[in-house]
Amino acid sequence: MGKDVADLSMAEVWAYARCPYEHFWRYAAGIAPPPTARGLVEQVVCQALRSYYGGGGSTERLDRARRGLAEVGGNVVQCVGQAWRETLGRWGYTNDTWDVLVKFAAARARVMEPFLSGRAVKRDGSRYKVPEMSNEYKRRAMDAGLPHLAARLNERLAGAPVSVAEEYGIPEAFSDSVEIAGRNTWPGVDAVAGVGVPFAVHLTDGLTLGGAADLVTLSGRQAGVEVHDWGAVCPPTAIVRRDLRVVAALHAAAEGWDEVERVVFRHMRTGATVSVQRLPGTGRLLAAAVAAAAGIRCRVYVPRLAAQSRDCLVCEFYGLCTDGQDVLDTLDPTLLAEIGGRAEKE
Numbered sequence: 001m002g003k004d005v006a007d008l009s010m011a012e013v014w015a016y017a018r019c020p021y022e023h024f025w026r027y028a029a030g031i032a033p034p035p036t037a038r039g040l041v042e043q044v045v046c047q048a049l050r051s052y053y054g055g056g057g058s059t060e061r062l063d064r065a066r067r068g069l070a071e072v073g074g075n076v077v078q079c080v081g082q083a084w085r086e087t088l089g090r091w092g093y094t095n096d097t098w099d100v101l102v103k104f105a106a107a108r109a110r111v112m113e114p115f116l117s118g119r120a121v122k123r124d125g126s127r128y129k130v131p132e133m134s135n136e137y138k139r140r141a142m143d144a145g146l147p148h149l150a151a152r153l154n155e156r157l158a159g160a161p162v163s164v165a166e167e168y169g170i171p172e173a174f175s176d177s178v179e180i181a182g183r184n185t186w187p188g189v190d191a192v193a194g195v196g197v198p199f200a201v202h203l204t205d206g207l208t209l210g211g212a213a214d215l216v217t218l219s220g221r222q223a224g225v226e227v228h229d230w231g232a233v234c235p236p237t238a239i240v241r242r243d244l245r246v247v248a249a250l251h252a253a254a255e256g257w258d259e260v261e262r263v264v265f266r267h268m269r270t271g272a273t274v275s276v277q278r279l280p281g282t283g284r285l286l287a288a289a290v291a292a293a294a295g296i297r298c299r300v301y302v303p304r305l306a307a308q309s310r311d312c313l314v315c316e317f318y319g320l321c322t323d324g325q326d327v328l329d330t331l332d333p334t335l336l337a338e339i340g341g342r343a344e345k346e
């Protein structure tokens with residue numbers, strides 16, 4: 001399993017930096033994450049953005065998408081609705097299910113609104129970072145009949161081919177994707193050059209990482225590159241500026257532009273954005289890429305579960321890492337001996 005920095009993509013560096021085991025499942029074992037209700041949110045919103053803006057930066061595709069959009073007079077929320085209709089149709093569900101999902105999403109948005117507008121706050125006056133986790137939200141949701149509605153929907157959707165968590169099923173995924181589409185201020189269609197646009201980051205002589213920009217706007221030959229973050233809480237600006245994806249995006253090169261004028265870090269769940277225009281070089285990205293390559297080559301796989309198991313709860317591989325036993329209990333300790341042997345030889 002010889003892995004060199006030159007073989008890595010930005011997605012692999014990011015996966016390894018987040019959790020070496022996430023990298024292991026996805027790239028070494030070649031296992032796609034089992035579909036989950038939480039994963040559906042990102043999947044549906046990305047599908048909607050591709051149909052709204054066109055994907056990959058291909059002019060022909062973009063024109064086609066825009067023509068189609070102009071015909072239906074759509075927006076991102078409508079594209080999310082369309083993506084859900086297609087998904088439900090593939091699963092064999094009809095308009096009745098759609099109607100109950102819409103009713104659930106509307107009721108949930110009404111419960112969430114006071115938290116977002118700052119009318120429902122903690123005793124000390126501060127806002128809830130993740131309102132859904134609070135007892136206050138749960139009380140209001142109960143008063144609004146959300147658990148009952150969710151239970152009805154979950155029963156109806158029991159045959160859908162996705163795994164659901166106790167407190168997060170398809171109704172919640174549906175609501176979240178609609179809210180994300182509605183809460184964000186999206187750039188105008190004409191300014192956008194594409195979604196999922198391939199780019200390269202030159203780290204040192206002969207060393208280049210490939211990546212894909214979540215969304216690109218163009219002003220002449222200057223690009224604005226968006227990084228879409230799906231975490232529960234929007235990180236502070238100082239952290240955003242150190243984010244490896246932001247560093248990569250700010251130094252991204254592609255045929256369609258001369259330079260990246262700014263990176264917009266978009267926290268999808270809240271719609272908050274942070275604009276980053278100037279950063280030092282790519283040093284921290286190079287350091288991460290070199291460390292990831294060495295870790296992968298020597299099979300250094302310490303699961304995040306070892307120290308931050310709460311963060312694992314929202315990971316798409318959680319089921320695999322905790323299948324019967326915690327993955328730490330099944331790690332092969334003899335790998336350590338192999339790593340020691342390699343270190344001595346090198």
Ligand code: SF4
Pocket residue numbers: 019020021022025303304305306311312313315316317318319321
């Ligand atoms: S569940 Fe935790 S340890 Fe397993 S891949 Fe996900 S983040 Fe890593």
